[in-house]
Amino acid sequence: DSGVTQTPKHLITATGQRVTLRCSPRSGDLSVYWYQQSLDQGLQFLIQYYNGEERAKGNILERFSAQQFPDLHSELNLSSLELGDSALYFCASSGTGRNTEAFFGQGTRLTVV
């Protein structure tokens, strides 16, 4: 158990809908990262938050947004969903010490039908 919790584990929704994925980082970790993993594009970095502030942005679509709350949990919002958004979405967290690795949740598998 990595200590990072993602909910829900599975999500099936229709095109055009909006969903929210939730991530609770390890206790004390200030950084939260979101990744999308699909068969055709591999593991893609989406966005990083550090202590509530956005710090880095990757290949995140404008239809997607995220935030990190004061209690450090994070939510990834996906709207106007398309079939191509079907993927595994991972959240990871890391601490502030040197040489600290990222700990990954088990992912949320999103299927858009």
Place this chain on the structure above:
Amino acid sequence: AQSVTQLDSHVSVSEGTPVLLRCNYSSSYSPSLFWYVQHPNKGLQLLLKYTSAATLVKGINGFEAEFKKSETSFHLTKPSAHMSDAAEYFCVVSVKTSYDKVIFGPGTSLSVIP
């Protein structure tokens, strides 16, 4: 800027033969380096990490990696492949500036042939 290159997108070895997965990095800062493994339909698991204490790092399941600063490399090796090693492997660079930044390589898919 930081980047990670995994030179092979796919590696295939026979069971019982050595494994070599290559990783090169670029970093303006003194990096921390990691290897993660992802088995099919599973999350990512840390294999090993370079902490600057020793250049040869031992990880789980018999894997090890050697940090070579002059070559900016952090290749992953295992003396003898097992069928259960078939998975996706990611080399990762982490740097600490005003915040922690984690950069993933594109991944190498390892196949093990019986």
